[in-house]
Amino acid sequence: MKKLILSTVLTAVTCSMLLVGCGNGQETGATADRDGVESIKIIAAHNQTSPDNPYQDGLMKFKEVAESKSDGAIEVEVHAGTLGTEESELVEKLKLGAADVVLVSPGFMTATGIKEVDLFALPYLFESYEHWENVVDGEVGEEIAHLVNEKSNNDFKIIGYWSAGVRHYYGKKPLESIEDLKGMTIRTQTSGVVADYWQQVGAIPTSVAWGELYQALQQNVVDSAENAYPYYIQQNHHKTPNGKFTTETAHDYTTRLLLVSGKKFDSMTDTQKEVLLAAAEASMEAERQALYAQEEEYKELALTDGAEINEIDRTPFIEIAKPIHEKAAQDMGVEELLKKINELK
Known part of the structure; x- marks a missing residue:
């Protein structure tokens, strides 16, 4: 099993969002008392109907970590294909607020007008999983995440890169x-x-x-x-x-984008943001491990x-x-x- 390196995307997003929180006079997630996490419900969804699926493994890990780190204050409801079996449906639900975290492919992001994401869909772009990980977990992944957030007018934030094999x-x-x-x-x-x-x-x-x-x-x-x-x-x-x-x-x-609603994210307290990003990182590692084994x-x-x-x-x-x-x-x-x-x- 290849070593899964810490995503600089998540680090960058964490730092930037916590700084924004400080600018609003909020307590940062690093120093906030988790016992005081405000209650919130997160709807997380993917388009696969089979429970024996890496997507499901990843989102169940997201649920486990988010609820554990918040002592149950953050509730995560995972939907396996029940909110839509087409990624276009999930993107639409994310924009409308009917879902908070979804998993989509680059192709469906380009349909929203962010053409740069289609770079990751190019056939034979990557020659190995090691090459893929070095790209998405590094500077390139960070730049794509910034583009998605900026060009979607904060509708979408990438909080993790998953694989579909x-x-x-x-x-x-x-x-x-x-x-x-x-x-x-x-x-x-x-x-x-x-x-x-x-x-x-x-x-x-x-x-x-x-x-x-x-x-x-x-x-x-x-x-x-x-x-x-x-x-x-x-x-x-x-x-x-x-x-x-x-x-x-x-x-x-393949590259899959774990997206959170930018508006939902910005409405959270800094401690909630910290918990969500920790859950996203854990889910990314769990999904990749499950996928590599299942292939x-x-x-x-x-x-x-x-x-x-x-x-x-x-x-x-x-x-x-x-x-x-x-x-x-x-x-x-x-x-x-x-x-x-x-x-x-």
Whole structure:
């Protein structure tokens, strides 16, 4: 298990918010008496319906730490898919105040007008988990967090970077070469840099709701999809005719953003903020540990269930991705961030 380094994002957010609190004449979280934490309820949600899921592990750790450190004054209610199985629903609920902490992918943040976050969605941006951690837990992650807070007008604050695993192709046939993708429909994002990539390798990006994907694969609505082992194996996609074959393309070491409502956060006392950020850090570590362990576990389960898994030469895939990286970074105005990411390899 790789060492999970302390997130500078959380440190920066903690410091800045406690300083703001001091400016308002409030007692800082560092010196406040936790016995005096004011009661507050936090609604935390993710879009996965399975309880045996790293997202659930992470948010349950968030609940445990927040309630423990506040002696029960902070109550956390965790929703696993019950507030919405689509991330767009969760983002909307966060904006409306119907949820306080949610987990979303970069793609759904770009839909709110913060295009820079799509940098983390670029295929083949990261070459290992170690590389990914160095990026999101360091200066780049801190800069993205600042951009999100600023450009959302304080609607969103990133309080942690989670992973949804390494994404691979799975479909009705194995990929022996990049040419095998030509003309195949693939369930993935249908706009932005992700869609652009799949189009350039010859596939046809197709929109299917996550909750409807099992049926779509079963009934030949789509030829294939792409995701990480814990997620599509839990949904039994590998047991469908169009999900039986997995090719380890490893095209995305995924990033997920743990967001808190900026307005909710700013309404908290400094002690409440301190507890929430401590819970966020603990949840980040718990989610990553669960995810890393489950990747191997669910790969073995897939093989046991009769799925077929093969490897492929990724070089042609990576070569197509490189110019997409450069153009996307230029369009987003984040060329320096891309350079920093590449320097951390």
